[in-house]
Amino acid sequence: MTSNRATTAHEGDPGGRGLSAEHISVTLGGARVVRDVSLKVADGRFVGVVGPNGCGKSTFLKSIYKVVAPDSGTAVLGGLDLLASRPGAVFTRLAVVAQFNDLSFDFTVAEMVAMGRTPHKRLLETTGERDREIVRRALRRVHMAEYAERSFRTLSGGERQRVVLARALAQEPAFLILDEPTNHLDIKHQLEIFSIVKELGIGVLAALHDLPMAASYCDELYVLKEGAVVTHGPPEEVLTRELVHEVYEVECETYLNPVTGRLAIAYLDEHNRCLATYDRPSRRV
Numbered sequence: 633m634t635s636n637r638a639t640t641a642h643e644g645d646p647g648g649r650g651l652s653a654e655h656i657s658v659t660l661g662g663a664r665v666v667r668d669v670s671l672k673v674a675d676g677r678f679v680g681v682v683g684p685n686g687c688g689k690s691t692f693l694k695s696i697y698k699v700v701a702p703d704s705g706t707a708v709l710g711g712l713d714l715l716a717s718r719p720g721a722v723f724t725r726l727a728v729v730a731q732f733n734d735l736s737f738d739f740t741v742a743e744m745v746a747m748g749r750t751p752h753k754r755l756l757e758t759t760g761e762r763d764r765e766i767v768r769r770a771l772r773r774v775h776m777a778e779y780a781e782r783s784f785r786t787l788s789g790g791e792r793q794r795v796v797l798a799r800a801l802a803q804e805p806a807f808l809i810l811d812e813p814t815n816h817l818d819i820k821h822q823l824e825i826f827s828i829v830k831e832l833g834i835g836v837l838a839a840l841h842d843l844p845m846a847a848s849y850c851d852e853l854y855v856l857k858e859g860a861v862v863t864h865g866p867p868e869e870v871l872t873r874e875l876v877h878e879v880y881e882v883e884c885e886t887y888l889n890p891v892t893g894r895l896a897i898a899y900l901d902e903h904n905r906c907l908a909t910y911d912r913p914s915r916r917v
């Protein structure tokens with residue numbers, strides 16, 4: 633199933649603080665890994681990018697948050713040309729929660745979160761009491777307040793992920809990019825991260841692996857395969873058995889769970905035996 637909705641639905645303004653990426657292509661190591669991807673996130677909407685391993689989700693997001701330079705394309709956030717603007721201008725309004733594994737210096741948790749204040753400060757301006765209060769509040773929000781003086785390096789993967797979210801909260805962004813934000817998290821903390829992000833009420837663009845989770849939290853999904861958008865739209869329309877088969881090469885059945893009334897996915901083996909079922913989680917956490 634291939635749709636050309638991606639090209640037709642991008643006309644118009646995504647809204648005052650929305651994101652509009654147009655015709656982004658990226659080449660890495662001689663290979664074109666993102667192919668002419670266009671996407672819009674209206675202000676306050678939660679948009680997911682899904683697709684199999686290596687399909688280019690992270691690379692596309694990195695091209696927007698300035699870690700990877702695209703070959704071509706534009707990315708505009710609330711009227712600001714992200715690709716042409718200095719990081720200082722970009723990161724006063726855009727925060728990123730990504731995998732954070734290599735750290736050359738040993739920072740405390742509070743110091744890590746305080747880095748979220750950096751884009752808002754003038755050169756050589758030190759951390760003030762207001763910044764410290766914002767940091768404390770962010771750490772409380774992710775239930776990591778008691779870790780404030782711990783070395784970030786000594787934290788577990790899931791604890792680190794929550795601190796990285798706290799750093800993004802301390803940035804007080806108008807828009808959030810999540811690059812596989814729940815990889816290390818158990819189910820409670822996955823739900824908690826999505827719940828915290830939803831409560832912010834700002835535009836969110838997230839690369840996600842868990843399809844039922846994506847269906848539950850995203851207003852709209854873009855599906856990537858081999859670097860290109862296959863289709864996009866509301867999760868209930870996009871996540872069909874045909875789409876899952878085409879993109880992930882697995883058989884499945886989608887159905888409404890009779891208990892929750894929500895979309896669920898049963899993955900099937902070649903004899904149509906159910907391998908696993910995945911339900912959309914409740915948003916009440």
Ligand SMILES: Nc1ncnc2c1ncn2[C@@H]1O[C@H](COP(=O)(O)OP(=O)(O)OP(=O)(O)O)[C@@H](O)[C@H]1O
Pocket residue numbers: 660661665683684685686687688689690691692
């Ligand atoms: N620095 C690089 N040099 C060469 N190839 C790269 C580089 N970074 C990524 N790639 C390749 O680009 C492709 C897309 O990678 P990317 O990390 O964007 O995929 P992804 O969809 O986020 O994957 P996953 O779900 O496994 O995290 C992959 O084939 C990857 O091997």
